[in-house]
Structures are given as C-alpha cells and as structure tokens.
Amino acid sequence: MTADNAEPGAVPADEAGVRFDLDGPVATVTLCRPEVLNAQTPALWAELANISRKLPGDVRVVIVRGEGRAFSAGLDLSVARGDGDSSLTRLAHLSPQECADRIAGFQSAFTWLRNPSIVTIAAVQGHAIGAGFQLALNCDMRVLADDARFSMAEVTLGLVPDLGGTKRLAELVGPSRALEICVTGRRIPAEEAERIGLATAVVPVSDLADSVNDLAAAILAAPDGAVPEIKGLFAGIGQRSYADQDRVEREAQTRRIRDLLGTGE
Incomplete structure (x- = not known):
C-alpha cells in the first residue's frame, strides 16, 4: 500500500519528490525526481521528516532508494542558488541562531534513519x-550496485557536510580517511567503498532490488525484540570502554531473557 497522509499544509509527497510505500513490516522510501537524478530540495526534506512521524509502529525495516x-x-543547485526561503542567499541573511535552527530542521529529514527501533537500508x-x-x-546498511559512486x-x-554524515563516515572509515574524502570531494567507486567499509555489499545493478529485499527478509526472520537490542549494542560503541560495552551487553541480555520468559515489567 502507499501511505500519503501528509500533514495539512504540506507539499504533496509526489510533488516533493518522495514516495512512501508500506508492505507489512517493511517501509520503502523512494526519491522520485529521476529527471534531475533525484536532486534534493527543502520540500523533499520536509516530506522525509514527515515520513518519520507517520511511520507505523510495526515497521521493522526501512529501505531508502532512488528512482x-x-x-x-x-x-538541487537551482534551489540553493535561487531566491526561495531556503536558498543560500536567504540563509546568509538570517541570524546565526536562525540559520542553525533552519539547518537543524533539514537534518531531521536524515537523522530519524538512526532510530534504534528500525533497521534502515540504503539501496x-x-x-x-x-x-x-x-x-x-x-x-x-548500504547495499551498492556496482555502478555506484559516492562523493562528499x-x-x-x-x-x-551538515546533514548528519560526518560522524558516521568517520566511524566507518576512520577520521583521517573521512577527512580526506570530505576535503577533496572525490568520487569513490563501489569497489573502493566496499574495501574501506562504506558498503555492506556490492552487487550487479540488475541484482540490487533482490539483494536488498533478501537482506530485509533476513532481518525480519530474527525475533522482533532482539534486533533493536543488537542495534543498540553498536550505537555509541566507539565512546565506550570494554567494561562499559560488557555492561551494555549484559543489560541488553537481561532484558531479552526477561522478555522471552515473560518476567519483564
């Protein structure tokens, strides 16, 4: 089914360039501006944030893809260089706090994908x-077709970069490599992305959809409550000592045992 219950006053999802589809516990978010290679606009970001608010509670996997x-x-540089409310020119004339607040709204379109209760996959x-x-x-997770190219x-x-990507990039490839990627803006082919840890998997273009669907099915095959707990084990892992990580593991396992045996509150 397609979910299109946008908030009053919002730009319709199809006009914003985003489609949201539900298939049981799997939600698929599709950027659908293929004529401009799915270039992003503030309206598109607003709809992405709206999707995060209307996501049903039984969704376990979210797939993000581009048409x-x-x-x-x-x-979308035509928006950035235009004269709309979110153009670079308008943002430059806001106070520093107002500009930062506006960017925080943009970031919310991206950061909900880290929600601990769901697993998110970029195709x-x-x-x-x-x-x-x-x-x-x-x-x-990021499943790449073999023609994929990343560039910051x-x-x-x-x-x-201001849309929540720098910390994850550094976690995946290390601070030095992340800095090099950001300051050069170079293109990273799929093969290199897999080698340095940016890609979960690289597959032929023709196999991308099936590979992502197979990964989603494997995630859904696991008991519902275990997956969010496992995701939580890795959230913030870089800031924990071994002792702290051991504590997080035993606390999570205690919750799982109590839940499985019906003794949890």
Missing part, C-alpha cells in the same frame, strides 16, 4: 553525491 539511474545527485545505484551520500550514511561534494561549493 532511475541515480540514488541522489545531492542538493544505492549510480551517483550518491553530497546530500545523497549523507542520506545513505544515515542508514544502518559540499567542499566544491565552499560548504561543509
């Missing part, structure tokens, strides 16, 4: 540039 030959070419084909790369980075291209516009 056509690219995942997302990043920020990436073709280019994933700038905001497209960061959208994929906010997902838990904000630096080419004199900007910085």
Whole structure:
C-alpha cells in the first residue's frame, strides 16, 4: 500500500519528490525526481521528516532508494542558488541562531534513519553525491550496485557536510580517511567503498532490488525484540570502554531473557 497522509499544509509527497510505500513490516522510501537524478530540495526534506512521524509502529525495516539511474545527485543547485526561503542567499541573511535552527530542521529529514527501533537500508545505484551520500550514511546498511559512486561534494561549493554524515563516515572509515574524502570531494567507486567499509555489499545493478529485499527478509526472520537490542549494542560503541560495552551487553541480555520468559515489567 502507499501511505500519503501528509500533514495539512504540506507539499504533496509526489510533488516533493518522495514516495512512501508500506508492505507489512517493511517501509520503502523512494526519491522520485529521476529527471534531475533525484536532486534534493527543502520540500523533499520536509516530506522525509514527515515520513518519520507517520511511520507505523510495526515497521521493522526501512529501505531508502532512488528512482532511475541515480540514488541522489545531492542538493538541487537551482534551489540553493535561487531566491526561495531556503536558498543560500536567504540563509546568509538570517541570524546565526536562525540559520542553525533552519539547518537543524533539514537534518531531521536524515537523522530519524538512526532510530534504534528500525533497521534502515540504503539501496544505492549510480551517483550518491553530497546530500545523497549523507542520506545513505544515515542508514544502518548500504547495499551498492556496482555502478555506484559516492562523493562528499559540499567542499566544491565552499560548504561543509551538515546533514548528519560526518560522524558516521568517520566511524566507518576512520577520521583521517573521512577527512580526506570530505576535503577533496572525490568520487569513490563501489569497489573502493566496499574495501574501506562504506558498503555492506556490492552487487550487479540488475541484482540490487533482490539483494536488498533478501537482506530485509533476513532481518525480519530474527525475533522482533532482539534486533533493536543488537542495534543498540553498536550505537555509541566507539565512546565506550570494554567494561562499559560488557555492561551494555549484559543489560541488553537481561532484558531479552526477561522478555522471552515473560518476567519483564
């Protein structure tokens, strides 16, 4: 089924360039502006944030994909360079706090994908540039077609990555490599992405949809309550000592045992 219960006053999802489909416990979010390689706009980000609010509680897996030959070419430069409320020119004339608050709203379109109660998978084909790369980075897993190309291209516009991608990038490839990727804006082919830890898997273009569906099915085959707990074990793992991680593991296992045997509160 397709979910389109947008909030009053919102841009209709199809006009914003996002489609939201439900199939039981699997939700699929599709960027659907293929004529501009799924370039992103503030309206698209608003709809992504809206999806996070209307996501049913029984959804366990969210798949994020792009329609056509690219995942997302990043920020729509016609909007960034225009004269709308979210153009760079308008943002520059806000107070520093107002500008930061506006960017926080943009970030909310991406950061909900880290929700501990769901597993999120980016199905990436073709280019994933700038905001497209960061959208994929906010997902838990990234399955790439062999024609995929990542690039953190904000630096080419004199900007910085600001949509929740820098911490995840550093966690995946290390701070030094992450810095190099961000300051050069270079293209990273699928083979390198897999080698340095950006890709969960790389598959032929023709196999991308089936591979992502198989991964979703494998996740759903696990008992419902175990998966969020396992995801929680890895959230913030870089900031924990071994002793702290041991504690987090035993606390999670205690919850699982009590839940499985019906003794939990």
